[in-house]
Amino acid sequence: MQAAKLNRRALLKSGAGLxxxxxxxxxxxxxxxxxxxxxxxxxxxxxxxNEGDDISKKCLADTGIKIEYIxxxxxxxxxxxxxxPNSFDVLDTEYFSLKKLVPSGNILPLNARKIKxxxxxxxxxxxxxxxxxxxxGNQGTAPWKVMYLEGEKSTKFATKPTDFVxxxxxxxxxxxxxxxxxxxxxxxxSWAELLNKEFKGKAAILNIPSIGIMDAAMxxxxxxxxxxxxxxxxxRAEIDLTMKIMTxxxxxxxxxxxxKDFNESVNLMASGETVIQSMWSPAVTKVRSMGVPxxxxxLKEGYRSWASGxxxxxxxxxxxxxxxxxxxxxxxxxxxxxxxxxxxxxSAVLSTAKANMAPYEWAYWMEGxxxxxxxxxxxxxxxxxxxxxxxxxxxxxRMGNVACWNAVMDENDYMVRKWNEFIAA
Amino acid sequence: MKSHLTPLIAWLQAGPxxxxxxxxxxxxxxxxxxxxxxxxxxxxxxxSFTTRGYADTFExxxxxxxxxxxxxxxxxxTVKLCFLVxxxxxxxxxxxxxxxxxxxxxxxxxxxxSLLCTIPFWTSNVxxxxxxxxxxxxxxxxxxxxxxxxxxxxxxEWLLFSEFAVVLALVHLFTFFMVVPIxxxxxxxxxxxxxxxxxxxxxGWQTLCNVIIPLAKPGIxxxxxxxxxxxxxxxxxxxxxxxxxxxxxxxxxxxxLNALQFPAAAANAVILLGVTFLIITALSRLVDIRxxx
Numbered sequence: 001m002q003a004a005k006l007n008r009r010a011l012l013k014s015g016a017g018l019x020x021x022x023x024x025x026x027x028x029x030x031x032x033x034x035x036x037x038x039x040x041x042x043x044x045x046x047x048x049x050n051e052g053d054d055i056s057k058k059c060l061a062d063t064g065i066k067i068e069y070i071x072x073x074x075x076x077x078x079x080x081x082x083x084x085p086n087s088f089d090v091l092d093t094e095y096f097s098l099k100k101l102v103p104s105g106n107i108l109p110l111n112a113r114k115i116k117x118x119x120x121x122x123x124x125x126x127x128x129x130x131x132x133x134x135x136x137g138n139q140g141t142a143p144w145k146v147m148y149l150e151g152e153k154s155t156k157f158a159t160k161p162t163d164f165v166x167x168x169x170x171x172x173x174x175x176x177x178x179x180x181x182x183x184x185x186x187x188x189x190s191w192a193e194l195l196n197k198e199f200k201g202k203a204a205i206l207n208i209p210s211i212g213i214m215d216a217a218m219x220x221x222x223x224x225x226x227x228x229x230x231x232x233x234x235x236r237a238e239i240d241l242t243m244k245i246m247t248x249x250x251x252x253x254x255x256x257x258x259x260k261d262f263n264e265s266v267n268l269m270a271s272g273e274t275v276i277q278s279m280w281s282p283a284v285t286k287v288r289s290m291g292v293p294x295x296x297x298x299l300k301e302g303y304r305s306w307a308s309g310x311x312x313x314x315x316x317x318x319x320x321x322x323x324x325x326x327x328x329x330x331x332x333x334x335x336x337x338x339x340x341x342x343x344x345x346x347s348a349v350l351s352t353a354k355a356n357m358a359p360y361e362w363a364y365w366m367e368g369x370x371x372x373x374x375x376x377x378x379x380x381x382x383x384x385x386x387x388x389x390x391x392x393x394x395x396x397x398r399m400g401n402v403a404c405w406n407a408v409m410d411e412n413d414y415m416v417r418k419w420n421e422f423i424a425a
Numbered sequence: 426m427k428s429h430l431t432p433l434i435a436w437l438q439a440g441p442x443x444x445x446x447x448x449x450x451x452x453x454x455x456x457x458x459x460x461x462x463x464x465x466x467x468x469x470x471x472x473s474f475t476t477r478g479y480a481d482t483f484e485x486x487x488x489x490x491x492x493x494x495x496x497x498x499x500x501x502x503t504v505k506l507c508f509l510v511x512x513x514x515x516x517x518x519x520x521x522x523x524x525x526x527x528x529x530x531x532x533x534x535x536x537x538x539s540l541l542c543t544i545p546f547w548t549s550n551v552x553x554x555x556x557x558x559x560x561x562x563x564x565x566x567x568x569x570x571x572x573x574x575x576x577x578x579x580x581x582e583w584l585l586f587s588e589f590a591v592v593l594a595l596v597h598l599f600t601f602f603m604v605v606p607i608x609x610x611x612x613x614x615x616x617x618x619x620x621x622x623x624x625x626x627x628x629g630w631q632t633l634c635n636v637i638i639p640l641a642k643p644g645i646x647x648x649x650x651x652x653x654x655x656x657x658x659x660x661x662x663x664x665x666x667x668x669x670x671x672x673x674x675x676x677x678x679x680x681x682l683n684a685l686q687f688p689a690a691a692a693n694a695v696i697l698l699g700v701t702f703l704i705i706t707a708l709s710r711l712v713d714i715r716x717x718x
């Protein structure tokens with residue numbers, strides 16, 4: 001329903017846009033120009049994270065490519081790629097789902113040589129380090145582990161860089177716990193606080209099993225009960241231990257609810273049903289914009305990070321493939337990057353995004369400095385007053401403290417069964 | 426001549442429905458049953474016969490005795506919620522239907538009042554769910570009211586994200602499915618039977634138990650079938666109102682589906698279908714609906 005509406009709206013708008021473009025570009029020159037240009041349309045499958053109307057509008061104006069969004073939840077995107085590869089052209093998905101998508105053979109890698117800014121993509125993706133050379137956490141499905149394929153038609157991840165890139169990175173972030181400072185009234189510095197009895201009945205975690213269990217693992221490690229070799233790839237014994245600790249907490253009434261949807265997390269926090277929970281950066285912003293104090297709290301054990309990017313369906317070839325490259329190149333050329341940065345995410349090519357942001361914006365979002373003027377969101381609405389600093393500070397402070405990445409485990413099947421057991425307990 | 430044509434006409438009449446039923450119910454169902462015996466890996470189904478989907482589902486059921494394994498716990502919870510919702514919707518639905526059938530005499534008003542019962546369906550599921558938070562939440566209307574009256578010292582936590590909340594939301598939604606068939610049965614009760622019972626010296630209670638309830642039985646059973654089948658398969662309402670912390674048969678299937686484990690999900694679906702079918706069979710043993718209609 002939502003997707004259908006979006007499409008119709010996008011269609012109407014872009015129809016008008018195309019007409020304007022045709023008039024403006026000098027295509028109407030007085031003599032009969034019979035061969036009308038084929039409309040450039042790309043069906044874009046992804047979650048709502050990157051799918052802004054503003055982005056598709058700007059893209060149409062700059063490149064003439066009409067983006068038709070197909071919006072689904074993370075799980076449904078994966079399901080659709082595996083079962084209906086012909087129903088989309090460009091795929092926007094997270095790196096951790098590649099472990100399921102690549103072996104299915106339903107997606108095609110993009111050629112790094114055709115991506116203009118490829119060499120300017122942040123080393124976070126290509127080398128697992130910050131621009132200043134600091135190494136970052138590599139537990140879980142870190143992007144650089146699944147970034148390259150051995151060949152164009154290969155379904156095997158290459159250990160060294162090749163020309164065949166599974167996903168051209170677009171957006172990523174470092175996730176942590178959101179808290180209500182006005183209700184907690186003391187500093188929170190550790191993931192262990194999620195299971196602190198003080199917050200009994202006022203805590204929440206994410207109800208996506210593969211991500212929820214990693215937040216749980218951060219807590220288990222923080223309380224010193226176990227040190228994981230890789231939180232994103234647990235052994236069966238580790239899954240058992242993690243779920244046992246979480247089950248005890250659940251039975252004791254620690255959790256108010258588990259949330260799955262962006263709006264659910266905003267509602268829980270804004271209404272005070274929870275005071276500490278796993279959260280996403282823009283959800284915290286949303287709560288704050290409702291006038292409710294909420295902090296995306298940096299914690300000493302670090303962040304759980306995620307990243308997403310573009311590839312194409314195996315059904316895409318010829319002109320569509322060229323448009324896809326044109327679209328991806330446009331996406332990395334700066335305007336979209338600046339847009340994402342202003343939402344509190346991070347863009348893959350920092351240099352082009354920086355050129356599209358005002359210096360004070362860059363200083364606030366990326367350098368962790370106090371805002372010298374009011375900070376506005378991409379829609380122009382006021383986000384922060386002058387003088388505010390970003391939770392967690394600079395890009396280097398946040399991305400440099402990533403402890404693990406969203407993941408699909410080798411023991412995924414076992415983990416899912418254990419998750420059902422946890423819910424039933 | 427006529428005797429030759431009658432069966433043909435009967436087949437023609439039933440034909441379209443049979444076709445739809447076969448294409449959109451029996452065929453997909455056959456696929457689900459088939460897939461439930463397939464194998465799978467991280468990203469695809471493997472069409473080879475295995476009972477893995479079932480074996481995984483019943484994992485630990487013998488080993489954990491006398492404790493309950495995941496699936497038994499889940500079904501126990503689902504059946505319990507189902508029973509509570511059934512009982513409450515029956516009591517409320519019966520009362521409402523009784524009022525509509527015997528106390529409201531104008532046909533217009535009967536229609537208007539029945540339409541009022543559909544109000545819970547006027548908004549989308551999501552909106553309805555979110556709307557409970559300001560009402561039942563920790564800082565919600567009910568808690569603030571009770572605190573203001575001095576009836577409680579601290580907010581009642583069990584109002585929301587609890588079994589209470591789940592049952593409340595389900596009853597609120599599905600009472601309508603009880604009201605309609607029971608009302609339909611009651612409206613067709615010959616009023617002279619009630620008068621006869623009265624003339625024979627029966628008390629109001631006796632009339633209710635010996636005349637009205639037996640005659641309204643088909644409506645009760647049909648309403649019960651509606652409510653039970655819907656609640657057994659529900660996972661959205663149970664999920665949202667239970668804060669995703671209450672297990673349900675539907676939820677188990679959803680978790681499996683989201684992990685792309687289609688055969689395991691299909692096996693769970695077959696089990697759910699079997700359990701629901703058993704309950705419905707038991708119910709129709711009580712009343713032969715075809716005979717009563």
